[in-house]
Amino acid sequence: MTVPVPSNPDNTRLEDLQQVLxxxxxxxxxxxxxxxxxxxxxxLLESLPPKERELVWxxxxxxxxxxxxxYLHDDVREHLIRLMDTGELIAAMGSLDTDDxxxxxxxxxxxxxxxxxxxxxxxxxxxxxxxxxxxxxxxGGLMNTDTVTVRPEMTLDVVMRYLRRLKDGLPDITDNLxxxxxxxxxxxxxxxxxLLTHDPEDTVAExxxxxxxxxxxxxxxxxxxxxxxxxxxxxxxxxDEDGSLLGRITVDDVMDVxxxxxxxxxxxxxxxxxxEDMFAPVLLSARRRALWLGVNLLTAFLAAWVxxxxxxxxxxxxxxxxxxxxVASMGxxxxxxxxxxxxxxxxxxxxxxxxxxWLLWKEMAVAGINSVIWAIVVxxxxxxxxxxxxxxxxxxxxxSINLLAAAFSGALLxxxxxxxxxxxxxxxxxxxxxxxxxxxxxxxxxxxTIFLL
Amino acid sequence: MTVPVPSNPDNTRLEDLQQVLxxxxxxxxxxxxxxxxxxxxxxLLESLPPKERELVWxxxxxxxxxxxxxYLHDDVREHLIRLMDTGELIAAMGSLDTDDxxxxxxxxxxxxxxxxxxxxxxxxxxxxxxxxxxxxxxxGGLMNTDTVTVRPEMTLDVVMRYLRRLKDGLPDITDNLxxxxxxxxxxxxxxxxxLLTHDPEDTVAExxxxxxxxxxxxxxxxxxxxxxxxxxxxxxxxxDEDGSLLGRITVDDVMDVxxxxxxxxxxxxxxxxxxEDMFAPVLLSARRRALWLGVNLLTAFLAAWVxxxxxxxxxxxxxxxxxxxxVASMGxxxxxxxxxxxxxxxxxxxxxxxxxxWLLWKEMAVAGINSVIWAIVVxxxxxxxxxxxxxxxxxxxxxSINLLAAAFSGALLxxxxxxxxxxxxxxxxxxxxxxxxxxxxxxxxxxxTIFLL
Numbered sequence: 001m002t003v004p005v006p007s008n009p010d011n012t013r014l015e016d017l018q019q020v021l022x023x024x025x026x027x028x029x030x031x032x033x034x035x036x037x038x039x040x041x042x043x044l045l046e047s048l049p050p051k052e053r054e055l056v057w058x059x060x061x062x063x064x065x066x067x068x069x070x071y072l073h074d075d076v077r078e079h080l081i082r083l084m085d086t087g088e089l090i091a092a093m094g095s096l097d098t099d100d101x102x103x104x105x106x107x108x109x110x111x112x113x114x115x116x117x118x119x120x121x122x123x124x125x126x127x128x129x130x131x132x133x134x135x136x137x138x139x140g141g142l143m144n145t146d147t148v149t150v151r152p153e154m155t156l157d158v159v160m161r162y163l164r165r166l167k168d169g170l171p172d173i174t175d176n177l178x179x180x181x182x183x184x185x186x187x188x189x190x191x192x193x194x195l196l197t198h199d200p201e202d203t204v205a206e207x208x209x210x211x212x213x214x215x216x217x218x219x220x221x222x223x224x225x226x227x228x229x230x231x232x233x234x235x236x237x238x239x240d241e242d243g244s245l246l247g248r249i250t251v252d253d254v255m256d257v258x259x260x261x262x263x264x265x266x267x268x269x270x271x272x273x274x275x276e277d278m279f280a281p282v283l284l285s286a287r288r289r290a291l292w293l294g295v296n297l298l299t300a301f302l303a304a305w306v307x308x309x310x311x312x313x314x315x316x317x318x319x320x321x322x323x324x325x326x327v328a329s330m331g332x333x334x335x336x337x338x339x340x341x342x343x344x345x346x347x348x349x350x351x352x353x354x355x356x357x358w359l360l361w362k363e364m365a366v367a368g369i370n371s372v373i374w375a376i377v378v379x380x381x382x383x384x385x386x387x388x389x390x391x392x393x394x395x396x397x398x399x400s401i402n403l404l405a406a407a408f409s410g411a412l413l414x415x416x417x418x419x420x421x422x423x424x425x426x427x428x429x430x431x432x433x434x435x436x437x438x439x440x441x442x443x444x445x446x447x448x449t450i451f452l453l
Numbered sequence: 454m455t456v457p458v459p460s461n462p463d464n465t466r467l468e469d470l471q472q473v474l475x476x477x478x479x480x481x482x483x484x485x486x487x488x489x490x491x492x493x494x495x496x497l498l499e500s501l502p503p504k505e506r507e508l509v510w511x512x513x514x515x516x517x518x519x520x521x522x523x524y525l526h527d528d529v530r531e532h533l534i535r536l537m538d539t540g541e542l543i544a545a546m547g548s549l550d551t552d553d554x555x556x557x558x559x560x561x562x563x564x565x566x567x568x569x570x571x572x573x574x575x576x577x578x579x580x581x582x583x584x585x586x587x588x589x590x591x592x593g594g595l596m597n598t599d600t601v602t603v604r605p606e607m608t609l610d611v612v613m614r615y616l617r618r619l620k621d622g623l624p625d626i627t628d629n630l631x632x633x634x635x636x637x638x639x640x641x642x643x644x645x646x647x648l649l650t651h652d653p654e655d656t657v658a659e660x661x662x663x664x665x666x667x668x669x670x671x672x673x674x675x676x677x678x679x680x681x682x683x684x685x686x687x688x689x690x691x692x693d694e695d696g697s698l699l700g701r702i703t704v705d706d707v708m709d710v711x712x713x714x715x716x717x718x719x720x721x722x723x724x725x726x727x728x729e730d731m732f733a734p735v736l737l738s739a740r741r742r743a744l745w746l747g748v749n750l751l752t753a754f755l756a757a758w759v760x761x762x763x764x765x766x767x768x769x770x771x772x773x774x775x776x777x778x779x780v781a782s783m784g785x786x787x788x789x790x791x792x793x794x795x796x797x798x799x800x801x802x803x804x805x806x807x808x809x810x811w812l813l814w815k816e817m818a819v820a821g822i823n824s825v826i827w828a829i830v831v832x833x834x835x836x837x838x839x840x841x842x843x844x845x846x847x848x849x850x851x852x853s854i855n856l857l858a859a860a861f862s863g864a865l866l867x868x869x870x871x872x873x874x875x876x877x878x879x880x881x882x883x884x885x886x887x888x889x890x891x892x893x894x895x896x897x898x899x900x901x902t903i904f905l906l
Binding site: 037175191194199249254268292301320349350359366378 | 741754
């Protein structure tokens with residue numbers, strides 16, 4: 001028996017693979033690749049641009065194809081699926097669990113979906129139908145049906161004999177057996193650690209834990225993730241409205257939920273989708289980016305139109321043109337800070353209509369202090385630069401107004417958007433900077449028109 | 454035995470608690486609160502503004518204090534620690550695992566730290582010293598020392614008898630026993646599921662799994678998280694350079710790492726710390742925000758200074774002042790998209806010096822297409838608005854230049870910053886928009902000066 005050598009972190013793998021490929025060592029590259037976990041192969045594929053990705057994908061052994069596909073982001077997955085013929089796809093799908101299959105089917109061409117469904121036996125087809133009946137982002141959509149159940153009146157000794165007779169062994173990531181009554185209602189869980197440390201003569205009822213509450217199938221993926229994080233769960237049972245056991249959720253899928261939510265929040269602010277492939281085809285990327293640039297161009301022209309209303313003022317006091325981006329920029333930065341805090345609060349379930357008033361009050365107070373400080377600083381700089389006290393006073397006032405408006409809209413916008421069913425992570429930033437641009441230009445040029453001309 | 458009622462998602466808890474508190478039901482509120490998991494209490498406390506938070510904190514039973522504190526973000530934790538007297542703090546710290554205690558000690562006043570250390574027995578003090586010797590963000594810093602080890606030559610029957618004699622039972626989140634040789638070198642793991650399904654006469658060596666590689670204590674928390682995600686791990690052994698077992702990492706701590714990294718990335722872009730308390734004291738918040746506003750004010754004045762170089766030009770063609778924010782804004786938006794993609798790629802370990810060239814090429818190609826499209830659109834709008842073909846041509850050219858510069862800096866900036874040890878999530882956005890503002894104003898007003906006057 002040899003001591004396993006600690007492996008390298010994953011970021012050197014790409015380099016190794018590139019070297020082997022450059023030396024034309026296709027067989028060695030294939031061996032390296034197929035020694036990895038499916039998730040690691042998926043990670044490598046996502047680190048490669050399209051041509052190299054196709055080359056490496058062809059080196060992956062057919063038996064891993066299905067599982068590797070489940071770990072890829074949608075865009076990359078679609079790319080690789082397009083390279084496979086019907087036979088390969090059906091074989092790949094055949095190797096998947098029902099719940100992974102259900103997720104994947106939605107990305108397949110309709111003709112192939114039908115072929116795949118036809119190739120399943122009746123039991124798998126029934127399970128698939130059930131899996132497809134739940135929303136992908138709900139507890140029902142997250143769960144697996146590979147539960148191992150026991151009854152409260154069994155002794156632990158009987159349970160252990162039963163487990164030894166299971167022909168496939170226990171499923172991966174099993175930390176407990178689920179205790180149900182005769183009718184399949186959830187009662188509690190029997191942790192394997194309790195099974196192993198209690199007297200074998202004890203009954204399941206004596207060794208089981210009652211305080212793991214089952215998760216209703218209708219809960220959102222976000223609620224499930226919060227529950228797992230707060231209760232340090234490894235697996236959790238899922239039940240229907242009557243408390244009947246439907247399946248179980250495992251922590252590996254919950255980690256994916258957390259990662260996807262985080263990606264959505266981070267990429268959404270730049271108008272990118274969380275499925276975005278870093279090496280997406282140029283034309284596809286260009287089209288998606290164009291859309292976002294178009295939306296933002298509209299808001300930029302709105303701001304320009306506001307400035308246009310004051311052409312005559314700018315003509316007379318050209319310093320206004322020099323200083324006006326400062327007013328807009330300060331408002332945008334301050335507003336984004338409040339907005340970001342509010343979006344995170346919403347995502348964590350820590351901000352709601354119940355405490356929004358407090359957040360608003362606090363953010364307005366913070367903005368109040370900063371509006372005084374920065375009004376003075378900017379006014380002083382403007383005075384030194386343009387030797388004009390009136391301009392200094394006007395820009396100071398405009399900065400103050402814009403910082404207060406920024407805090408107000410940054411704090412309330414996310415809740416308002418959510419109420420209207422609009423995703424704050426996606427739309428919040430665009431709307432906020434439109435508000436701060438317009439209010440910034442309007443207050444600065446408006447005050448200038450009144451007091452400087 | 455009753456069927457546990459599916460509990461409400463967590464976001465209604467705050468409302469319930471508020472209602473009870475408003476009705477003055479302090480005892481009922483305390484009962485509600487102390488029925489929750491420590492992590493849930495922590496979550497609730499973070500959803501409350503300072504005064505209410507202090508009130509609720511006093512309702513938490515002393516025995517939960519320590520664990521609740523471990524789940525709080527740094528800022529909130531410090532706030533509550535300041536409310537506790539030395540006796541309370543020592544009691545709270547006494548209830549913690551060594552690894553949690555090590556994390557917490559750094560937030561305590563020095564005098565109290567000494568008191569706490571004095572109150573520990575020698576074994577705990579040694580463990581604490583060991584835990585403190587690892588970087589908080591390394592595998593060593595993440596691990597617990599509560600490992601249960603077995604030897605390869607034991608039979609499973611002997612292992613099971615050994616487990617039944619453990620006086621404290623098995624630690625929470627145990628999916629395997631760690632197999633070590635006589636000298637404590639890591640050999641592999643024995644999954645509880647294999648222990649339960651194999652013949653009791655088999656030896657550990659026959660039932661154990663060899664392909665769970667141990668994690669070196671020096672790995673970063675980010676590398677550990679990637680390993681857990683890609684191998685669907687629940688726990689993983691941690692070893693030193695010689696392969697000697699040091700401890701184990703559990704998936705609940707890894708979920709916290711993923712959450713914190715995501716928070717850092719998301720909040721960092723707005724210049725906020727991931728420890729930021731949504732209801733931080735106004736003065737503290739105002740001071741932190743002021744810093745970020747100050748940094749951004751400098752960049753805004755840099756942009757203003759560039760505009761100031763062209764005062765004479767703007768004086769003659771005031772339409773330039775109206776249109777110039779459009780050029781800067783389009784560059785900022787496009788650059789942020791590329792930057793966001795690159796920062797995520799870096800964070801996932803999918804972008805490195807090895808494939809940066811590809812990303813740069815692709816982003817430049819995407820920007821190339823969009824620079825043509827939006828140059829034409831913006832030029833047409835400018836032409837219709839100001840009836841001036843020269844202005845239209847100048848703004849079109851400036852948009853093109855700025856979109857290309859934005860893609861170039863968005864793709865390369867994160868890698869360059871990382872190489873210099875600067876956090877791209879924090880500094881990337883500020884630097885990028887400075888670049889796009891300056892290049893936008895410079896190209897637009899510069900070209901205008903050359904061709905319009």
